[in-house]
Amino acid sequence: xxxxxxxxxxxxxxxxxxxxxxxxxxxxxxxxxxxxxxxxxxxxxxxxxxxxxxxxxxxxxxxxxxxxxxxxxxxxxxxxxxxxxxxxxxxxxxxxxxxxxxxxxxxxxxxxxxxxxxxxxxxxxxxxxxxxxxxxxxxxxxxxxxxxxxxxxxxxxxxxxxxxxxxxxxxxxxxxxxxxxxxxxxxxxxxxxxxxxxxxxxxxxxxxxxxxxxxxxxxxxxxxxxxxxxxxxxxxxxxxxxxxxxxxxxxxxxxxxxxxxxxxxxxxxxxxxxxxxxxxxxxxxxxxxxxxxxxxxxxxxxxxxxxxxxxxxxxxxxxxxxxxxxxxxxxxxxxxxxxxxxxxxxxxxxx
Numbered sequence: 441x442x443x444x445x446x447x448x449x450x451x452x453x454x455x456x457x458x459x460x461x462x463x464x465x466x467x468x469x470x471x472x473x474x475x476x477x478x479x480x481x482x483x484x485x486x487x488x489x490x491x492x493x494x495x496x497x498x499x500x501x502x503x504x505x506x507x508x509x510x511x512x513x514x515x516x517x518x519x520x521x522x523x524x525x526x527x528x529x530x531x532x533x534x535x536x537x538x539x540x541x542x543x544x545x546x547x548x549x550x551x552x553x554x555x556x557x558x559x560x561x562x563x564x565x566x567x568x569x570x571x572x573x574x575x576x577x578x579x580x581x582x583x584x585x586x587x588x589x590x591x592x593x594x595x596x597x598x599x600x601x602x603x604x605x606x607x608x609x610x611x612x613x614x615x616x617x618x619x620x621x622x623x624x625x626x627x628x629x630x631x632x633x634x635x636x637x638x639x640x641x642x643x644x645x646x647x648x649x650x651x652x653x654x655x656x657x658x659x660x661x662x663x664x665x666x667x668x669x670x671x672x673x674x675x676x677x678x679x680x681x682x683x684x685x686x687x688x689x690x691x692x693x694x695x696x697x698x699x700x701x702x703x704x705x706x707x708x709x710x711x712x713x714x715x716x717x718x719x720x721x722x723x724x725x726x727x728x729x730x731x732x733x734x735x736x737x738x739x740x741x742x743x744x745x746x747x748x749x750x751x752x753x754x755x756x757x758x759x760x761x762x763x764x765x766x767x768x769x770x771x772x773x774x775x776x777x778x779x780x781x782x783x784x785x786x787x788x789x790x791x
Contacts, residue, residue: 512536609660
């Protein structure tokens with residue numbers, strides 16, 4: 441019997457398929473914060489990151505793999521009544537793509553972790569991916585054994601400009617570029633890069649919804665750094681704060697970061713400490729004040745997401761293989777545990 445679909449918000453779940461997972465799954469977050477498992481939606485190889493097209497008609501998934509040519513792939517699907525219908529698959533331009541995003545006009549960026557580059561593709565109106573159009577390769581290294589080469593971990597379209605920002609864990613750089621609309625090629629921006637403190641390992645970004653700044657989460661130092669746009673229109677590195685309690689001893693590695701739609705609260709996941717750090721955002725200057733930590737009721741919170749109405753936060757605990765929901769207080773930013781459900785090697789939540 442097929443699982444019943446309850447009222448609430450459905451989401452797709454990207455996974456690693458090296459254990460029991462077979463690909464992309466669908467769940468429902470009910471209005472009370474409980475879950476329904478709607479099962480496997482699409483068989484796919486290591487679909488570790490998912491993204492919607494602007495109109496949500498199409499879904500993209502990376503295949504975080506490396507073939508004999510040291511390439512991964514990106515897949516496109518049509519979203520049909522909360523199911524997925526495979527359309528196309530193209531090279532990501534490098535090995536082990538771990539992030540994909542789309543612009544409103546269908547430009548697609550894939551961040552290739554082992555490849556140390558980003559690939560540019562195009563999604564047409566029928567949901568078909570082009571072949572790889574261009575590749576921007578990064579060079580350099582930093583000071584830890586995880587940073588022996590470039591490792592592009594994510595790539596973002598700046599909502600406040602035409603810039604692309606690539607977050608490179610391997611070189612401790614944020615690389616800036618643009619798409620030349622005449623040649624359809626990636627070109628270096630001005631400045632070309634902004635450096636984060638050596639050994640930080642920057643990973644993901646959260647843009648403030650109404651202010652000219654964003655936050656980058658640093659995997660290796662368990663910190664969040666503020667980058668503010670200067671009077672000359674370029675981003676400059678500001679303050680950096682820890683995501684861990686001052687008395688924590690042991691290994692921990694940051695993963696994901698999100699900001700509430702009102703810009704008042706920021707959340708960051710700690711893998712090892714197994715918590716979400718909760719920050720209050722100063723609306724005038726962007727400074728972060730730590731409010732506390734919430735246990736994720738599992739191991740290795742790889743990814744998390746605010747629900748569409750932001751009443752809940754759902755956390756994907758990769759190693760303990762469970763999804764956990766928390767009720768979110770919109771006034772205080774704090775969280776209260778509600779429910780959990782088993783999920784195979786969960787990596788990415790897409791509402």
